Amino acid sequence: MKTFSSEFNTLNYVINNSRNILLVAHSNPDGDTAGSVSALADYLAGLGKKIDIACYDPLPEYLKEIVKLNFEFPDHLKINSYDSIIACDSVERGFNKIIRNISDNQITVLIDHHPDIILKGDINIIDPSFSSVCEIIYNFLNSVKADINKNTATCLMLGIIGDTGIFKHANTTSRVMEIAAELLKKGASLTKITKAVFSNKKISTLKLWGMAFEKARIVPKNAMIITVLTQKNIKECDATTDDIAQVASILNTVPGTRFSLVLSEREAGIIKGSLRSEEYKGADVSAIASRFGGGGHKLASGFEIKGRIIETEAGWEIA
Ligand SMILES: [Mn+2]
Numbered sequence: 607m608k609t610f611s612s613e614f615n616t617l618n619y620v621i622n623n624s625r626n627i628l629l630v631a632h633s634n635p636d637g638d639t640a641g642s643v644s645a646l647a648d649y650l651a652g653l654g655k656k657i658d659i660a661c662y663d664p665l666p667e668y669l670k671e672i673v674k675l676n677f678e679f680p681d682h683l684k685i686n687s688y689d690s691i692i693a694c695d696s697v698e699r700g701f702n703k704i705i706r707n708i709s710d711n712q713i714t715v716l717i718d719h720h721p722d723i724i725l726k727g728d729i730n731i732i733d734p735s736f737s738s739v740c741e742i743i744y745n746f747l748n749s750v751k752a753d754i755n756k757n758t759a760t761c762l763m764l765g766i767i768g769d770t771g772i773f774k775h776a777n778t779t780s781r782v783m784e785i786a787a788e789l790l791k792k793g794a795s796l797t798k799i800t801k802a803v804f805s806n807k808k809i810s811t812l813k814l815w816g817m818a819f820e821k822a823r824i825v826p827k828n829a830m831i832i833t834v835l836t837q838k839n840i841k842e843c844d845a846t847t848d849d850i851a852q853v854a855s856i857l858n859t860v861p862g863t864r865f866s867l868v869l870s871e872r873e874a875g876i877i878k879g880s881l882r883s884e885e886y887k888g889a890d891v892s893a894i895a896s897r898f899g900g901g902g903h904k905l906a907s908g909f910e911i912k913g914r915i916i917e918t919e920a921g922w923e924i925a
Contacts, residue, residue, distance in 0.1 A: 814839065834869045
């Protein structure tokens with residue numbers, strides 16, 4: 607695990623010498639990207655910096671209770687007007703498009719914990735051994751002796767809780783628990799986070815999950831648990847494709863299975879496959895995803911294939 611002490615020093619130097627700073631959150635923002643830009647925004651605002659947040663998608667409703675920021679559509683901003691631009695989390699989902707319009711005198715900073723990031727900025731703070739970008743931002747704020755107020759602490763905790771699946775994924779290190787304890791001491795509100803993130807299920811989501819669980823089958827040959835969701839299912843439940851996100855993780859909790867696969871119909875003849883596993887199961891789902899032209903992590907991967915899911919008397923098949 608890298609300490610980034612020289613990168614943190616350089617970053618702080620860049621911040622101190624910038625007047626206008628753009629923070630970039632990734633497309634389809636989650637708690638980690640939103641929490642990290644929000645924590646950084648607190649720090650920068652305290653230094654009197656002028657900041658904007660760019661994101662190709664709006665801040666989701668459920669995060670608005672915690673993250674009090676306006677996300678601007680990048681094309682509505684004058685990208686050239688910022689002295690420095692800091693992208694937080696999944697920098698290849700959004701910032702990769704913004705970087706094309708950046709001029710030579712602007713400083714770019716990439717902060718990420720995803721593996722295989724090809725994009726390069728002037729300062730690169732990237733290490734997949736961190737649980738979340740919020741963990742990295744916590745280390746940065748600590749290294750510059752920034753004051754972590756209650757709001758900052760809640761935002762950082764939001765990212766850590768989101769990306770560790772409430773401290774249950776393999777990335778929950780002792781260091782993560784120490785940081786979580788520090789954030790609690792600084793006033794992070796667990797109630798606010800759990801309410802916003804985990805107690806917000808719509809009836810449409812639950813109905814769709816019900817359909818997915820009803821159809822789930824275990825394939826004994828490879829101990830896979832699999833289910834399918836058609837466009838018709840999604841429409842019948844008045845749900846959206848966002849509601850599918852957690853189905854694979856929940857199926858993966860069935861004892862005796864090595865990994866889960868959810869096949870869901872997306873727009874016009876595209877089927878998306880979502881694969882999940884857990885460290886203790888010893889599976890590598892990225893190998894399966896890459897066989898279908900997809901990719902991801904060992905424990906969470908995805909792919910897309912052409913086709914349609916046909917429901918039959920006997921169950922379902924891919925056509
Ligand atoms: Mn993340």
